[in-house]
Amino acid sequence: MKSVEIKGRQVPVLGLGTWELKGSVCQDVVGKALELGYRHIDTAQIYDNESDVGTAIKSSGISRTDIFLTTKVWMDSVASSALPKSVEESLKKLKTDYVDLLLLHWPVSGIPLRDQISALETVQDWGLAKMIGVSNYPTALMRRIIEETEAEIVTDQVEYHPYLSQSAVLDFCRQHDMFLTAYSPLARGKVRTDMTLLEIAGKYGKSAGQVALRWLVQQESVVAIPKTENLLHLKTNLEIFDFELSPEEMAKISALAQPNGRIVAPDWSPKWDRDDQEKAA
Numbered sequence: 184m185k186s187v188e189i190k191g192r193q194v195p196v197l198g199l200g201t202w203e204l205k206g207s208v209c210q211d212v213v214g215k216a217l218e219l220g221y222r223h224i225d226t227a228q229i230y231d232n233e234s235d236v237g238t239a240i241k242s243s244g245i246s247r248t249d250i251f252l253t254t255k256v257w258m259d260s261v262a263s264s265a266l267p268k269s270v271e272e273s274l275k276k277l278k279t280d281y282v283d284l285l286l287l288h289w290p291v292s293g294i295p296l297r298d299q300i301s302a303l304e305t306v307q308d309w310g311l312a313k314m315i316g317v318s319n320y321p322t323a324l325m326r327r328i329i330e331e332t333e334a335e336i337v338t339d340q341v342e343y344h345p346y347l348s349q350s351a352v353l354d355f356c357r358q359h360d361m362f363l364t365a366y367s368p369l370a371r372g373k374v375r376t377d378m379t380l381l382e383i384a385g386k387y388g389k390s391a392g393q394v395a396l397r398w399l400v401q402q403e404s405v406v407a408i409p410k411t412e413n414l415l416h417l418k419t420n421l422e423i424f425d426f427e428l429s430p431e432e433m434a435k436i437s438a439l440a441q442p443n444g445r446i447v448a449p450d451w452s453p454k455w456d457r458d459d460q461e462k463a464a
């Protein structure tokens with residue numbers, strides 16, 4: 184599979200998201216995904232499924248070093264007094280000695296940013312995480328990490344799909360040798376009936392979902408982590424490397440972005456970047 188190279192490591196551009204997958208369903212889907220060729224799995228402490236993900240990886244028989252595994256530290260564990268212990272617990276559940284990528288799940292304002300990042304660096308120094316990064320961080324906060332710390336953050340995991348522009352975050356990532364991890368890349372399934380995507384999909388004999396995923400991974404420094412528990416979708420979401428969208432088609436899909444295209448907006452959201460489309464609206 185195509186991958187993004189970051190600090191000498193390969194990150195498969197298509198991973199499996201696991202939010203809301205739990206118990207035997209989670210184990211089955213992750214196991215099947217690994218069988219089909221997925222080598223990038225995304226979980227988080229708050230998903231309450233690290234143990235199922237770990238079981239599926241362990242029983243797959245695939246070498247741990249061939250799998251790119253991400254987990255995220257929940258907001259109640261970002262303090263330096265809590266983060267290392269929470270990561271040790273995650274690793275125990277995941278049945279592994281390390282994760283490939285460890286993220287802060289959301290910005291937390293009550294604790295100095297420098298301390299949160301320093302706690303991430305501590306567990307990285309201990310070898311518990313090969314790489315570190317953030318999620319749901321606007322560029323203003325990422326800029327502070329770069330200005331105020333020596334940490335090498337490699338990604339910002341943010342909501343990104345055809346209805347939401349992320350040009351500010353993407354530009355920032357490209358300028359700072361980072362990649363953008365696109366979550367909710369299918370806009371939670373909303374893309375499947377989109378007329379523009381369906382029209383382009385028809386030309387290539389693909390589905391609207393496949394076109395949305397292709398649009399993401401065809402962009403430089405973008406990785407996508409769609410979630411599914413449907414075995415057909417699991418298989419077809421991988422089948423996006425045998426066609427290429429034209430520059431005109433890429434632009435047409437980018438033009439679907441809307442000012443109110445964001446789906447994930449909990450009360451604790453930071454002040455998001457306002458992108459070109461939003462400014463123009």
Ligand SMILES: NC(=O)c1ccc[n+]([C@@H]2O[C@H](COP(=O)([O-])OP(=O)(O)OC[C@H]3O[C@@H](n4cnc5c(N)ncnc54)[C@H](OP(=O)(O)O)[C@@H]3O)[C@@H](O)[C@H]2O)c1
Binds near residue numbers: 340
């Ligand atoms: N960092 C964060 O704060 C954050 C927030 C949200 C999500 N995430 C991560 O990102 C992952 C993905 O995001 P998400 O779960 O919110 O949304 P998503 O991947 O955009 O959408 C999942 C939905 O799309 C459907 N689907 C999957 N493949 C499809 C296809 N080919 N055609 C049509 N529909 C399809 C799935 O239904 P079926 O099961 O029926 O296929 C499911 O209902 C999460 O699982 C999680 O790992 C991170």
